[in-house]
Amino acid sequence: MNDAEEISSGPVAAGEVGLVEARDFVHAQPFTFESGQTLPGFTLRYETYGRLNAARDNTVLVCHALSGDHHCAGIHALTDPKLGWWNNFIGPGKAVDTTRFHVLGANVLGGCQGSTGPSSPNPATGRPFGLAFPFVTIRDMVRAQKLLCDHLGLTALHAVVGGSMGGMQVLQWGIEYPAFVRRLLPLATTAREGAQAIAFNEVGRQAIMQDPEWNHGDYPRGGGPRVGLAVARMMAHITYLSDASMEQKFGRRRAGTADNPAYTFDVQFEVESYLRHQGESFINRFDANSYLYITRALDHFDLPAAYGSLEQAFAPVQAETLCVAFTSDWLFPPEQNREYVLALLRAGKRASYAELAMTLGHDSFLLESGDLYALVRSFLGAPVPS
Amino acid sequence: MNKLVEKRTVDMQIIGDWVEPGSRVLDLGCGRGVLLDYLQQTKQVRGVGVDLDFHKILGCVRRGVTAYQGDLEAFMRAFPDAFFDRVICSRTVQELAAPAAVILEALRVGRALTVGFVNHGYWKNRLDAFFLGRKPRNPVYTTDWFESRPANPVTVDDFEQFCAAKGIRIARRALLRGDWKTRCAFRPNLFAGYALYDLSR
Numbered sequence: 001m002n003d004a005e006e007i008s009s010g011p012v013a014a015g016e017v018g019l020v021e022a023r024d025f026v027h028a029q030p031f032t033f034e035s036g037q038t039l040p041g042f043t044l045r046y047e048t049y050g051r052l053n054a055a056r057d058n059t060v061l062v063c064h065a066l067s068g069d070h071h072c073a074g075i076h077a078l079t080d081p082k083l084g085w086w087n088n089f090i091g092p093g094k095a096v097d098t099t100r101f102h103v104l105g106a107n108v109l110g111g112c113q114g115s116t117g118p119s120s121p122n123p124a125t126g127r128p129f130g131l132a133f134p135f136v137t138i139r140d141m142v143r144a145q146k147l148l149c150d151h152l153g154l155t156a157l158h159a160v161v162g163g164s165m166g167g168m169q170v171l172q173w174g175i176e177y178p179a180f181v182r183r184l185l186p187l188a189t190t191a192r193e194g195a196q197a198i199a200f201n202e203v204g205r206q207a208i209m210q211d212p213e214w215n216h217g218d219y220p221r222g223g224g225p226r227v228g229l230a231v232a233r234m235m236a237h238i239t240y241l242s243d244a245s246m247e248q249k250f251g252r253r254r255a256g257t258a259d260n261p262a263y264t265f266d267v268q269f270e271v272e273s274y275l276r277h278q279g280e281s282f283i284n285r286f287d288a289n290s291y292l293y294i295t296r297a298l299d300h301f302d303l304p305a306a307y308g309s310l311e312q313a314f315a316p317v318q319a320e321t322l323c324v325a326f327t328s329d330w331l332f333p334p335e336q337n338r339e340y341v342l343a344l345l346r347a348g349k350r351a352s353y354a355e356l357a358m359t360l361g362h363d364s365f366l367l368e369s370g371d372l373y374a375l376v377r378s379f380l381g382a383p384v385p386s
Numbered sequence: 387m388n389k390l391v392e393k394r395t396v397d398m399q400i401i402g403d404w405v406e407p408g409s410r411v412l413d414l415g416c417g418r419g420v421l422l423d424y425l426q427q428t429k430q431v432r433g434v435g436v437d438l439d440f441h442k443i444l445g446c447v448r449r450g451v452t453a454y455q456g457d458l459e460a461f462m463r464a465f466p467d468a469f470f471d472r473v474i475c476s477r478t479v480q481e482l483a484a485p486a487a488v489i490l491e492a493l494r495v496g497r498a499l500t501v502g503f504v505n506h507g508y509w510k511n512r513l514d515a516f517f518l519g520r521k522p523r524n525p526v527y528t529t530d531w532f533e534s535r536p537a538n539p540v541t542v543d544d545f546e547q548f549c550a551a552k553g554i555r556i557a558r559r560a561l562l563r564g565d566w567k568t569r570c571a572f573r574p575n576l577f578a579g580y581a582l583y584d585l586s587r
Contacts, residue, residue, distance in 0.1 A: 322447060341454065342464040345434060348410075353454045354443045371440060378448040 017049040017091050017098055020074035020084070022114060025106075025148045037134030040123060044148050045114025046070050046106035049090060050098030056155045060096055060380065061145065062086060062105045063162030063169035066294055067233075067286060069113035072105035073098075088368050095373040096380065101158060108169075109144040110136035110293045118289035119221055128289075130217035136293050138165070138301045142172045146180070159183035159380055160319075163365035164332065165294070168301050171340065175303070178318040185379060187324045187365040190332045191303040191310055191340035197331060200239050201295035204232030208288045217289050229288045230279030237278045242328040242361030246271060303340070310343035317344065321351040322379045324372065326364035328357075352379075396567050397580070398424050400560045401474060401500055404584050405429050409471035412436070412496060414458050414488065415478030418445025426451065436461045459484075462491045470496040477526075479503050481535045486552070493554065493587050502582040507541030507575040510564065543575040549585065558584035 028041045047070050052058065062072045064085065073090035075083060090096045090103055107115035110133070118133040125132075149157065160173045160181055167189025174184045190197070208214055211228030219225070238246075250271040267273045307313035321344055325337035334355050344351035354375055358364040365372070398421055405411060407429045413422050416435020419442075425431045435446055435453040446453035454461055473496030479485045480503055492499045504526050505511070511522050521531045522539070542561065549556055560582040561574040570578040 320452070338456065342461075345454070346465060346469070348432075350432075350452045351434075351454075352443065352447055352452045353456065354440060354447070355455050356440060371444070375444055375447060378444060382447055382450040 015091055015093055016087075017074035017084075019078070020047050020049060020071075020076065022047050022070060022076070024114065025151050027144070027147050027151075031144070031147075033134040033140050034137045035135040039116065039134060042109060042116035042144060043114070043120075044070075044106045044109065044116075044144055046104060046148060047072065047074075047084075048105075048152075049073055049103040050101050052102040052152075052154075056153055058100065058102050058158050059149070059152075059154050059156075060101045060103050061149070061157050061160045061173075062090070062096070062103060063141075063145075063160065063166035063173075064105065064108065065162070065164035065166050066236075066291075066298065067282065068166070069111065070105045070107040070115075071113075072103065085366065088366075089373070089376065095376040096161070097377070101380065104149075104152070106145055106148055108136075108141040108294070110141070110290060110297065112287035112290040113285075117287065118217065118293055119287040128219075128221055130219075130289055133289070133293065136297050138168045138172050138297055139176065141297070142169050142176055145169070145173075146177055149180070157181045159185055161185040161187075161376075162189075163187035164189055164362065165298055167332075168298070171303065174317045174319045174321065175307075175313055178316045181319045183379065184317075184319045184321040185324070185376065186321070186337075188326055188329050188332050188337070188362055189323075190301075190336040191313070191343070192305070192336075193298050193301050194336065198299045200236060200331075201299055204236050205292050205295060207231040207235070208292060211288075214288060217292075219288075225288045226283045229283050229286065229291060230276075232288075232291060233282040233286075234275040234279045237275060239331045240361060240363040242330065242359060244328060245360045248359070250274065310340060311347045314340075314344050314347040314349055317347070317349050321349065322375070323351070323353050324365070324375065325353070325355050326358050326360075326362070327355060328359050329362045329364060331362040396562070397476065397502060397582070400582050401425075401476060401502065402428055404498075404500055404558065405431060405472055408432070410469070412462075412470040412473045412492075414473060414475045414492065415481070416446060416451070416453055417442050419449045419451030419453060421474065421476060422446070422451045422453075423449045458482075458488055459491055462488075462495045465495045467494055468497050472496055472498045472500060474500045474502075476500065476502040477504070480538050480540055482538070483536055485538060485540075486548070489554075489585075490552065493585065497586065498557070499585040500582065501545070501585060502580070503540055503545070505542050505561075505575070505578045505581050506539035507543060508564065508579045509576050510579075512576075541575055542578055542581050545581065545583065549583070553587075555586050556583055557586055 022045050025044045032038045068085050071084045073084035073087045092099045107113040110117045112119050118129045122129040160170045162170045167186035170184050170186040208225050208228040211225030214225035253270045255267050255270045255273040303313040304310045323337050323341045325334040341351050341353040411431040411433040413435040416437050422433040422435050443453045443455045473492040482488050561570045561578040562580045563570045564579040566580045
């Protein structure tokens with residue numbers, strides 16, 4: 001059965017994937033995590049857009065970042081206007097062209113948007129796993145995605161694409177399943193989470209864990225450390241932007257009314273109300289324990305240490321790689337992206353590197369950019385020499 | 387314009403003749419990847435290009451040529467000795483801020499180096515300078531001084547002197563007349579319009 005065909009038969013507006021539906025892949029066999037811990041099975045929630053071809057090899061797998069999910073494009077209902085997080089890239093005639101490619105997005109293992117994670121019920125107790133959930137790594141996420149690909153009967157992936165944590169998965173895909181992947185397109189990422197990025201993750205985790213409502217990870221679904229999670233999100237969100245973009249977007253503009261008294265700690269600046277809004281909306285859609293687990297997965301990502309060196313890590317890669325970095329990204333700056341591209345080249349692999357002068361910082365890969373669209377479209381469409 | 391396209395092709399053919407089939411090639415200042423595309427098709431090289439400009443890299447990606455956006459010297463520093471079978475520096479040397487450093491680094495990371503440049507000693511260039519008293523402008527150097535990148539007007543004699551001083555071995559040279567086609571045997575510093583060198587340590 002081809003899930004994609006059913007979706008594409010639905011109402012599709014010109015240039016948009018339109019109405020989309022999430023599905024669940026239930027893997028009913030034991031899964032051993034890199035940590036050695038096991039689960040009796042797991043669920044991955046996913047979406048697909050476009051048609052799978054007869055050879056079943058035209059899938060573009062889109063890997064999401066820390067706070068993203070499987071909903072990459074389209075809307076879920078006419079009454080729910082929330083567009084997928086990469087809707088500007090994915091659709092008929094767009095950079096990731098759904099008239100040519102079958103696009104697959106899945107919520108990561110350990111996530112909280114329908115895939116099995118710490119907020120899922122533990123079959124042993126009937127209550128959420130909480131801290132009983134196994135430690136998850138980027139490699140675990142990729143191995144779970146591969147099981148989904150097998151379930152869908154895919155014979156190869158045309159490309160794996162993703163930014164930030166998604167980019168880590170892209171690199172891991174090329175290493176783990178070299179014969180299955182033809183193109184790797186990591187954006188704004190790193191092959192090794194550095195001290196600064198770990199430090200930011202730790203502040204976020206401390207905000208969550210110091211909130212008494214966290215209760216060592218034992219809280220009812222929908223409850224928990226809402227204050228801590230919101231603070232974690234506010235802090236992390238700053239690292240996704242840049243000084244220049246925040247200055248441009250907010251400057252010192254005041255929020256609220258003019259008669260707002262100056263000497264209080266209420267919201268006074270637009271940037272404050274923006275961050276508070278980011279925090280507020282995040283706690284309604286994200287689970288605090290998932291945040292802990294996924295940020296730990298980021299921290300543990302260290303390809304040179306895991307394989308002896310970056311060159312050794314990339315030794316099995318068969319795919320062609322295009323890495324895109326952004327000059328204003330200070331979370332995973334261009335230098336860290338260049339480092340793994342050079343290692344791929346030293347390992348004798350086909351790899352390209354492009355750098356875009358966009359001002360939004362780390363989150364630039366989500367922006368509208370004709371140059372980035374052209375690059376992604378060209379890479380996905382370019383011939384791969386044998 | 388057609389003449390220019392033809393000149394490009396002659397250039398590519400000679401460069402291609404000096405490339406071993408299936409070898410590992412680095413193109414410094416690769417532009418939109420036209421040369422590497424040609425070498426991939428005709429010589430099945432495993433190539434990578436380097437250029438500073440995003441849109442040049444985009445052109446390469448579109449052609450199926452791998453390319454790296456960044457500084458030539460920083461790129462080469464990331465590779466061990468003799469990693470590439472051949473480095474190509476076609477019509478790039480005259481625009482480099484530090485040509486000697488790039489050439490020497492290219493001879494470290496490459497077993498062989500192809501350098502191609504327009505001979506500024508060519509008689510027409512001399513006459514232009516003499517009679518017009520202006521910076522050379524021709525189908526190759528189309529820009530005014532104020533919109534040009536750093537230009538080192540190098541001549542055949544200049545270049546050979548440089549190679550001798552640095553102990554660089556000239557394995558082959560292709561000195562072409564003003565049509566960039568016919569070989570130029572007589573007083574190339576004056577009569578060669580274009581020069582290609584095959585260098586090694």
